[in-house]
Amino acid sequence: MKFDRRSLLGAAVLAASLGTAPAQAQTEIQWWHAMTGANNDVIVRLAEEFNASQKDFKVVPAYKGSYADTLNAGIAAFRAGNAPHILQVFEVGTATMMGARGAIKPVQDMMKEAGEAFDPKAYLPAITGYYSTTKGEMLSFPFNSSSAVMWFNKDKFRQAGLNPDQPPKTWPEVFEAAKKLKAVSPTCGFSSAWITWVNIEQLGAWHNTPLGTKANGMDGFDTQFQINAPLFVRHLQNLMDLQKDKTFDYSGRTNTGEGRFTSGECPIFLTSSAFFGNVRANAKFEWGNTVMPYYPDIAGAPQNSIIGGASLWVMGGKKADEYKGVAKFFSFLSNVDRQVKLHTESGYLPITKAAYEKVKASGFYKQNPHLETPLLQLNNKEPTQNSRGLRFGSLVQIRDIWAEEYEAALTGKKSAKDAMDSAVSKGNDMLRQFERTVSR
Structure with a gap:
């Protein structure tokens, strides 16, 4: 066989050029969050799984402190021009984020512009309603949704009879x-x-x-607080x-005292x-x-609980290719099997109807009733204006x-009524201040 030296030389040059060509740089997606302990592990794992699933984007999670600290850090970063792409904000920060004009990119708009399939009706309504406008437009992406439940120590119950x-x-x-439990605790x-x-x-x-x-x-x-009503005063008393x-x-x-249970x-x-x-992980x-x-004795109780946890807000002012990466990540998170796994391993609620139905159909809740407790609460009754x-x-x-x-009431410095009256008065002052900032 006769070889053409010029062909071999050309092939060698081509191979060398291909071998030394720089790989296309990944687009980094910064994700600021407030998760610690086992829930931080979930965040890290999700980012790693997404990064391994494709080559164009790299999600980089960063812990920024408590929920309040993370919200404040995100707002400060936006003002300084270096906000993350994704900011985890707890549910009570929703109105603050809605009022931050220009600081956010509505998730529904971003998904559409990025060409990612997105149907708000696919998500559990008790969750999406919290993060949507009155017209049903989703502003943020539901992530770690939860509700309040009552945990109890079965061993201590037995010891207390x-x-x-x-x-x-x-x-x-x-x-x-609790009075009986004090004998053993x-x-x-x-x-x-x-x-x-x-x-x-x-x-x-x-x-x-x-x-x-x-x-x-x-x-x-333009609302007024009513938490000095008899129910709230009575409970505090x-x-x-x-x-x-x-x-x-x-x-x-906050939740720093949860270790008292475990x-x-x-x-x-x-x-x-x-x-x-x-x-x-920790209860022995x-x-x-x-x-x-x-x-x-309260008519209609129990009604339904409301969600806690947080959603993922997309910050404004980013490039189109960066939003494309965020949109792909949100689609990744919405995958039914991934939601099933996230729910069954972390305790957070499945955000889609399909994931909830799949877990329920599998019989999982019969062996793990504690994971369905918050879902039963949220769906206990059709939400009212007081429980949406x-x-x-x-x-x-x-x-x-x-x-x-x-704290003033629990330490004996104020009566329950005075404390709740003051909570209403000071809270209303803060609401009026907020109104002035969003109406400018």
């Missing part, structure tokens, strides 16, 4: 059970994380009692009375259903969860005001 298969259903039953009969979310926001929805006018702000920002001997014991404004100190603990991952006792308690959700401007800061008033 309580039936772990029949946890208390009403608030009076919780109070009585002297520093804490029961407690809760997210003190205002559980004991004001969820309490109102579960009892079909408004937190404010205009459908809890869903129908307009009950907690104040039980705080005196630690039948109830305050565990802080350590075995607090046998009953109200917090997010998303606590599941940490409970499964038999545990369970159930729906939130209610006051049986809430959309108050500056609610992140207002929650701190409410927590301050709660």
Whole structure:
């Protein structure tokens, strides 16, 4: 066989040029989040799986502190011109993000412009309603949705002579059970994380009692708070009375006190259903969860719970190819099997109807009823104007005001009525300030 030296030389040059040509750079997608512990592991794994599934985009997650810290960091970064592409914002930051004109790219618009299939009706309505306009346009992408549930220590129940298969259903039953549990847990009969979310926001929805006018702000920002109504005052008074001997014991404004449950100190603990991952990993006792308690003399209770957790907001001012990467990532997250896995492993709610139906049809909930508890709550009854959700401007800061008033009452510095009256007055002042900023 006769070889052509020129052909061989040309082939060698071509091979060398191909071998040394720089690979096309991936487009980085920055994702700022507030997840810690087992939930941080979920974030990292999702990013790694997406990055491995294609070569054009690379999602880079970055922890930015608590939910409030992450929201503040995102807003500050936008003002400085270096916002991330995706910002995880907890549900109470929804109105703040809606009011930040130009700072966000509505997810429905982005998906359409990027050519990604997107049907808002494919997602659970109890979740999407919270993150959509009154016209049904989705502004952010539902991600880690949850609801408040009541966790309980079955071992401690047995030690206190309580039936772990029949946890208390009403608030009076919780109070009585907690008094008995104090015999085996002297520093804490029961407690809760997210003190205002559980004991004001969820309490109102579960009892079909408004937190404010205009459908809890869903129908307009010019709303007035109503959390000094008898239900809220009565509940705070009950907690104040039980705080005196630690039948109830305050565990802080956020979820930093959740370890009091997994350590075995607090046998009953109200917090997010998303606590599941940490409970499964850290509790050395038999545990369970159930729906939130209610006051049986309140007409219509229990109603339905509202969601907690967070959604993913797309920040404004990015390039078209970057939005294309974000859109592909959101499609990746919406995959039915991925949602099934995320729900069954993390405890967060499946965001699509198809994922929920697939898990239910598999019989999974028969062996894992604790993961269906928040879904049963959310769907307990058709939502009313008092239980659709809430959309108050500056609610992140207002929650701190409410927590301050709660703390003043629990430490005996204020009466329950005075504390809730003050929470309403100061909260309304913050609402008026927010209105002025969005109307400019």
